Amino acid sequence: MSKPKIVILGAGYGGMMTTVRLTKELSAEDAEITLVNKHNYHYQTTWLHEAAAGTIHHDRTRMLIKNVINTKRVNFVQDSVQSIDRENHKVALKNGEIDYDYLVIALGFESNTFGIKGLDTNAFAIRSVNTARKIREHIEYKFASYNSDPDAKDSDLTIVVGGAGLSGVEFLGELVDRIPELCKEYDIDPNKVRIVDVEGMPFVLPPFDRELANYAQKYLEGKGVEFKLNTFIKEATPEGVKVQKKDSEELEEIQAGTVVWTGGVKANHIPADSGFETNRGKIQVTADLRSPEDDHVFAVGDVAVIFPPNAERPYPPTAQIAIQAAENIAKNMKHILKGEATESFVYKPKGTVASLGEKEAIGVVFDHKMTGKPAAAMKKVIDDRYLLMLGGVPLVLKKGKLNLL
Ligand code: FAD
Incomplete structure (x- = not known):
């Protein structure tokens, strides 16, 4: 039987941390992991104001993805995501197409x-x-x-x-x-x-x-x-x-x-343009961080909106939440593949x-x-x-x- 295919879109805080944690939570036999990002590097968005002012060189903010992920366990695809076809479990890229069984959308923000x-x-x-x-x-x-x-x-x-x-x-x-x-x-x-x-x-x-x-x-x-x-x-x-x-x-x-x-920032336009139901452009995820319309799709970081239990206002979009949510997604992916119950996300503000x-x-x-x-x-x-x-x-x-x- 072929292994389930997990595809992660975007290598920002949410996507990178999901990828790194998945390689720790799962063995090579459990799943095939693919990370897609438009650049061959990961950058620290929270340092970009320093690069913009010129107080640090922009190379300090970025690192080659292949130097951080385990390339024996993760296929890295450098390409630009165009759209997501939920019905057929496919992602259209600028230079091709990719199939998934489980998808993690981590495409981040755009300026508003x-x-x-x-x-x-x-x-x-x-x-x-x-x-x-x-x-x-x-x-x-x-x-x-x-x-x-x-x-x-x-x-x-x-x-x-x-x-x-x-x-x-x-x-x-x-x-x-x-x-x-x-x-x-x-x-x-x-x-x-x-x-x-x-x-x-x-x-x-x-x-x-x-x-x-x-x-x-x-x-x-x-x-x-x-x-x-x-x-x-x-x-x-x-x-x-x-x-x-x-x-x-x-x-x-x-x-x-x-x-x-x-x-101002807003969520990346691709989930909404691909037909996902959104709340101000973001996927309002379930307690275990999945799309309420599709339990094969997770969303993390600035494309997701998470409401604390019984709260009227969601958590703000921050790197801190993206990182913690990514750890939860990796754990939940393991639970799903093993047929276990998933864990609700609990944010621990530091x-x-x-x-x-x-x-x-x-x-x-x-x-x-x-x-x-x-x-x-x-x-x-x-x-x-x-x-x-x-x-x-x-x-x-x-x-x-x-x-x-
Ligand atoms: P991102 O980090 O934005 O990553 C998205 C990734 O997806 C990027 O690698 C991008 O290249 C890739 N991508 C996008 N579109 C495509 C596509 N079509 N195809 C392929 N790849 C694509 N938060 C804090 O917690 N603390 C702070 O101090 C803080 N300071 C900040 C300072 C600044 C100047 C800014 C702008 C933001 C700051 N934030 C801070 C907010 C924080 O940076 C974001 O909440 C965080 O980056 C969200 O992480 P993410 O993984 O969702 O997306």
């Missing part, structure tokens, strides 16, 4: 511009290694051109960040570290640089404790960031952005050489830390509030813990942040 005029064309988004690299190069080009291009304007040195959620604030933290270096490198007076954050809410970091969020705002303001709260980006143009304060009729124009939108550059951060870890250097060190521990879970000590030594070498 909420239809704001011009954002798609005139703003960058921190979405992938390639988009992060483009942002870093664009900012550097603006600084490099300032003293050499006769048409250069002071506003070329203005960076507008849309959104003051986790990724927006973390990106601001990296920018305030990076801009002094760029000014020194390109002989630019730091007073000519403006970093403006535009946020529709009356405060920064909405899900965070207010005291910690205020700490982050004050720290960034102290480094020169201007916050425009209660303010909405109405349009992005080649010259910058047009913004409007809540309850005001007036549009204000902010001329800027760089606009980076961090104001806290969240937001970095504010290399040496500052805020966060709550196991209900303990942290700021400053201890919080920054904790963020590095969290980053390295994931590497440890994924590839053991060798991966931590190669890619980790605690500079053990």
Whole structure:
């Protein structure tokens, strides 16, 4: 009898952790495992703001998939998923087709511009290694051109960040570290640089404790960031952005050489386009993380929405949940193949830390509030813990942040 075929789509946090755990939970005789991803590398999305600002090289955020997974146990297919044919248990790829008995959808997120005029064309988004690299190069080009291009304007040195959620604030933290270096490198007076954050809410970091969020705002303001709260980006143009304060009729124009939108993400479009029933584009999974319409399909990470028992609001889309859910999926796959009952997913929140550059951060870890250097060190521990879970000590030594070498 042929072995059941398990296919995992996407090699982000959810897909990689599912794959690595499946090779531990199952033996080679139990199932054939295939991982599909559009690149030959896995990247750490939660580090992309650093690559985008240029405080780390983008190669630090990524690793070759073949160096992390057990290639004797997992077929890796580098291709782009186009659609899922649930009825026939097939996935259409750009360059072919693949059959499955069990499917794990882990295709992650896309940027959500909420239809704001011009954002798609005139703003960058921190979405992938390639988009992060483009942002870093664009900012550097603006600084490099300032003293050499006769048409250069002071506003070329203005960076507008849309959104003051986790990724927006973390990106601001990296920018305030990076801009002094760029000014020194390109002989630019730091007073000519403006970093403006535009946020529709009356405060920064909405899900965070207010005291910690205020700490982050004050720290960034102290480094020169201007916050425009209660303010909405109405349009992005080649010259910058047009913004409007809540309850005001007036549009204000902010001329800027760089606009980076961090104001929203949505689920990858493929599950909804393939006919899965979705809740705001996400598959609302059952307690054991399967599609309610198809018990051969699991969803993990930003394509899935999980409601805590008896809660009205779902868990937020985070890497932490994607990693824990992936471990649950690997266990459940084993139970299913052995004819056992599956386990419900129980999320164990360990806290969240937001970095504010290399040496500052805020966060709550196991209900303990942290700021400053201890919080920054904790963020590095969290980053390295994931590497440890994924590839053991060798991966931590190669890619980790605690500079053990
Ligand atoms: P992803 O990590 O997005 O991976 C999806 C994978 O699928 C990618 O490898 C992609 O290339 C691949 N893929 C996509 N489409 C296709 C296709 N058609 N064919 C083949 N492959 C495809 N969360 C936290 O918990 N803590 C943080 O501090 C934090 N900071 C963040 C900072 C930033 C700047 C951003 C943007 C997000 C942050 N998040 C954080 C959120 C976190 O990154 C996401 O929740 C997490 O990446 C979701 O994991 P995932 O596996 O669902 O998807």
